[in-house]
Amino acid sequence: MHAQISATTYRALGILWVLLAALPWIAPNNYWLNLGTLWLTNLLLIASLNLLMGYSGQISLAHGAFYGIGAYVSGVLGAKYGVSPWIGLPVALVATGVVAFAVGWPTLRLRGHYLAMATLGFNAIASVLFVELRDWTGGPNGLVNIPPYTLFGVKLDSDRSFYFLALIAVGIALVLLLNLLDSRTGRALRALSTAEVGAQCMGVDVHRYKILVFVVSAMFAALAGCLYAHHNAFVSPESFDFMVSTMLVVMVALGGTGHWWGAFLGALIYTVLPEVLRSFGDLELLIFGVSLILVLLFFPRGMGGALDLLCAKIAGLRSRGPGAKPPSADARGAGADS
């Protein structure tokens, strides 16, 4: 099920962004601000994966790898060659797009579990390369001295300035995503995800569109990677391993596959839950796993789906409230009068 994209969706996104812009003045300390930045990055990763999984019906266990390629390309260019991060960004996007195309061309002929395995294999290869291309990436110890973004000579390395940069960048990315979903391209993607043969026979070049969405989705992940690298000033291979890719897939499902706002909830869980569970030590993963299974068991359409049910219930209660007469009673009343 895909929630309909409408003018309301854009408006709600705009309102949310205005509220988020106030966070630096509301947040009691910079810990919250950094959590906000982390949430924005995760949101971009999960929303772009949702484009691929939720709206286009494909699966990728390599989203973490594309996130990493974006981070390393821009990071290495900045740290080793002194290239401005503003130049590094488009280079990283194009490079990731090219790699995604090369990976997607053969693998997207596969379906379901086979596609999952093929992309998982690619993520493993990328992880090895992040470690072994030592001269560039710094190997297992990671890449250090990644320069921050600068604007008019001012370094955007304070928590506050970077939060705003992330807010703007992710905001633009989300609007682009919405635009895409609500267009001829997005419609073709949603069509092939629900009835592939039907889409083919209506003239949708299914393989081409699958590659297209794979590339676009990977490029959004690369953008998240650039933001992460130049915020953190340091990247290391384990931030982009298959565990990250798996967690992103889980968060898409947990938020609600193909649910626009589901990605926002998935990102919230992905960002906040580890912080909350930190005090539980080793129990963290266990609690995490069990709560995950419970949510998906009772809400197969994820938290987004659960939210829809809740809204429908509230709307139902309101219409049955004492103020509003049920329409059937009105009709009967009118019938008796005449």
Added chain:
Amino acid sequence: MIAVRGLSVRFGGLAALSDIDLVVPPGTVKAVIGPNGAGKTTLFNVISGVQAPSAGSVLLDGENVTARPAHERARRGLARTFQNLQVFSGMSVLENVVVGMHVKLHAGVFTSLLRLPSGRREEAAARERARALLGRVGLAGKADLPVSALSFGDLKIVEIARALASEPKVLLLDEPTAGLPAAEAGRMADVIRAINAEGVTVLLVEHNMRVVMSVSHDILVLNFGRRIAEGEPAAVRAHPEVIAAYLGTGLDAAHA
């Protein structure tokens, strides 16, 4: 114009279609009939490009399209509906019809991402046209409903509207009245005649003989993947092998 030559499809040892020749002259309605398992849907799948034939060729406007994928045949003016439906769930009825216009619209990925004015204009016009199309087939009131809210019969009509949205030259209808109440079958016949009156060539698989006899110029009868008769409705109706294939009951009684 659509034609197939020497078409055979084998699934392992089973011959679903054996050496079928078929020509549908432009602007006519041709029906393919036959008992279940005769190979009618397989024929449609081969013509539309969903299934590759074991032998033979498919010609669209005189051009051999046997090796061309389904989406390219759609671009060349071939559209179809499905016996068991291929609607896009999770979309509104209107959106389903707009997908049918895919080949007529031009917005690419950049126009889409950046929401360029040209794309917006095209989109608004497409929705307008889809709404008009739904009005023509009597579903104007249901345009904004999710397809999941519609009956099987209504969805059959949505598929026809979606196929028409691509402005096809040739339309393949796979059992358009299956699952419809008897009263609506008559309406479907009217819809088919109206489509044909606009110059669309129609190839039809159908079990309802009243509909077949009233809309077709020409009928091909298949049984176990082989052609057993072909010709005008009256001639086919009287053909002894056809009567035998329908268990000797006669065509009129074969379908209530």
